[in-house]
Amino acid sequence: GDSVTQMEGPVTLSEEAFLTINCTYTATGYPSLFWYVQYPGEGLQLLLKATKADDKGSNKGFEATYRKETTSFHLEKGSVQVSDSAVYFCALTSTGTASKLTFGTGTRLQVTL
């Protein structure tokens, strides 16, 4: 079945540091890939997405590139801010699965001054 593997957290960075959160996946066919963010006490918000190989999703300074050859969708940001502190979830939907999302376990990011 489909699965998503994320690096375990928490990840603690100083403000303005470079961020990478690794995500790899296993899926049949050609999945769409997503990063969701969850701020404390809130639901999940879509951060970015990519629907085919070599697509780059980007939003709010975050980027991720759909790499089919390595089955990866790593999240990056060049300079993190304290306000980026949240839990980040990598997820996928496979073709023919009624658009059900399969989530990774989440990575908590804490950014300090």
Place this chain on the structure above:
Amino acid sequence: NAGVTQTPKFQVLKTGQSMTLQCAQDMNHNSMYWYRQDPGMGLRLIYYSASEGTTDKGEVPNGYNVSRLNKREFSLRLESAAPSQTSVYFCASRKPAEPQHFGDGTRLSIL
């Protein structure tokens, strides 16, 4: 624009009590979903409704039932709550070819 609204936001139950979690969306989405979120396990799909009048089991349906009351509303029922059902529950909805939109969650504790 309210998006996806879940009620209640918090609830404490005793083992064996029943409870219905409500979810409503005002975006005219066809598909709706219920997830539970547990520490270290991400979100797991309980039930989903691809369209009004249909419901299907997800990854962890045991102990739950759902009702797609109309296009807007999708409720989740615990008939006899158990401590293992202590979790944060999220409802989501979507329209074709678009990502899912999530509510703010219901935090449920079962003693």
